[in-house]
Every structure is written in C-alpha cells, then in structure tokens.
Amino acid sequence: MTQQHLPSPISEKGLTLRSLNKHFGEQHVLRDVAFTAAPGEIVAVAGPSGAGKTTLGRLISGLEQADAGEVVLAGRDVVQLPPQKRHVAHMFESFALYPTLSAFDNVASPLRSPACREKPDAAAIRARVMELLELTEIAHLADRRPSDMSGGQKQRVALCRTLVQQPDVFILDEPIGHLDAKLRHKLRSEIRQRQKALAQPTLWLTPDVVEAMAVADRVVMLVDGGVRQIGQAQDLTLAPADMDVARLTGDPAMNLLQVQLHQHERQWWAGFEWGYTLVPFWLGQCLAETGSLSAHIGFLPAHTRVQPLTVAESEAPPEAGALRATVYGVEPFGKYTLLTLRIDEQRIRAKVAAHLPWQLEQPVHVFLPEQGLCLFHPQSGRLMPRGH
C-alpha cells in the first residue's frame, strides 16, 4: 500500500475504510481497499466494469460481508452490524423499487419505515418527497407505478428515495447512467450542491471517469479490485499513477505511444519505421535506469501539437522532436476538432483548432509536448518520476 492510500485520521461523521478484502470463490474482488470520505465530501469510486465498485458499496451497506477489513461510519465500526442498523442510504444500480407502490410512496417509504431515526410527520414527508420529485423532473409522475415508467424515470425514483433520507453515508451506484445528457448535466451539479451542504459523505460509484471527475471532490480509481490512485481531476489527468489509470481518465484519454529509444552522441532518439526523432534527455536517462529501452510515453491530446504538411515537406526528414504521422480520423466538435493520427501502426489523438480543413491521409508532424510528457515503467506500467 502506498502512502496516498493510507486513510487520514477518522472523522466522527465521516466514512473510513481500512484494508477491505473480498473474495467470491477464487476471485479476489477487492484488495486492501482503504480510503476516507469526510462529512459533506463527495468521493467518486470510478473504474471499469467488474472493477468491484458495486461490491464495495454492498460491503459498506452490509449486504455482503468482507473477508477482512474495517468500515467505520460516523465513529462506529459497523462491520458486525446488520444492514438496517448501519444507517446507509443506498441507491442500487438495479433500482430495487417496490412494484406495487407509486413513485411518491416509493420515495416516501424510507421515511415511513420503523427503522427511520427522524419520524417526520405526513406534511414533512410530502414536502421532502415533492421537492426531490420536482428536482428530478418527475413530479407529474408521482402517482405512477414503476411498471408504467421508463428506465430513466425509474432511476430518478430510486435516486429520490435515496436522497430523501438522512443517513450516515449515501451510496449512489451509477445514479444517472440512464438519463439523457441534458438531465445528467443538470442533476450532476444539483446533486453535488445538495450533498455538499450536508453533514454526511456521499460515495458516487460510476464507470464514467469524466462524470466522476465532474461531480466529486476526489476520485478513487479502482482497477481489478485495487485502489490505483486517489486524487482530484487534475492529478488523475496530468499524472496518472499507471497506464491503466491513464487509459481510463481524460476526455479523450492520454495518448500512450510505445517507443524504442537509442543513444547516439549523448542524445536520446526514438526509432520508428520512418526514422528517428530526438526526445528529451531525461526520458532516455530515466528509461535506461530500468534496464530496458522500450516503454510507453504518455501525453494528452490537448497538449499534442500537429502541423499539416505538403507531400513534399513530409518527405524531408522531420525537424528535431517531431514525429511523422498521417491523419486517420477527423471528428469535428464545433469548438475544436479531434484528430486520430497514425504513427506507423500506432494511433494517437490530438485536440486541435477547428478552423483548419483536415484531410484523411494528410501527412502531418506531431510534436511531443515538453511539459506534461509522462514515462511509464516498462515492466510495472507505473508512472516514473520525471528526471532532470
């Protein structure tokens, strides 16, 4: 476990996870998961499908038992407690609505339950439920049953039923995945504002790292059941802990280009089928220390400069630091254009100004950025500290 994975001192009202482990049969689904979420903090747990996000949420709620580890919630170690005594408001990916109840009654159900700590009266319940139904734009469906609703409408009922509670932690498992882009944007910021004002932490589980970065104060990157990195959007984007995190973060994700380095007259060169290009000296020195001269370098599409060339220009040797490439794909997004570029058999992407008329198969030079160039260890795939 690295230093960044160590939980900070526990807060009376927050959530602290320590060394959580879970197997399903032979499969090690969660490995030493440890992090904290402070009161009012939104922590997103992001990672690809099968990373263990749902299982982690279920361990915190008590719907699954951990093999080992601690879940400390509002100052209590809750590992031995049954779900109803943990005071967790959990929105399930599957919604789990009551089929015979209306949308209103589904949302009101936790407030009417004997396990509810607050015992609000009917008027208070109505006010809280309607406020959420209005926020999520389904107030007009208050009397409808789940069977007469779309997937996105059911998801909003499930979301309201979770947010209406006053638990010790909120767990939202893919809470807005079924909604259209406009509503997703609105709810992302509305829910963020709402949860930030509360005294409880919120865990937001999602495979969408861009959503995670937009909504959360910090993002926990979970890959293969292990925490690879915890950080804010810019930490994950500019300095991903390893190549898996680099592939998952950014919009679009960081370019990962395999290079084979060679030293010649105290300079380092990357070799390609079309020839060699000069690379920063620190890159060669750092890589040489690993005992291998082949590795992946990373750079963001937004930092990738592309220069269009005529055919005649493209046949001359590229200037120092430039890579020879051809345009493979052009996606105009209005404010900018996203280019896919082919360098030998590899593909990279570049976010470029929209005004140039890019052509498929057009020859270009690509310039590696001096700042923001990352080197990943040839064996572990971890980000290497940058040399001088």
Ligand SMILES: Nc1ncnc2c1ncn2[C@@H]1O[C@H](COP(=O)(O)OP(=O)(O)OP(=O)(O)O)[C@@H](O)[C@H]1O
């Ligand atoms: N009850 C179970 N029995 C056996 N294996 C399980 C069980 N629940 C989950 N798994 C396995 O554990 C791993 C993690 O699953 P989990 O649902 O937690 O992932 P996830 O990150 O939430 O994925 P998704 O984004 O697709 O929902 C997967 O390989 C899954 O097949």
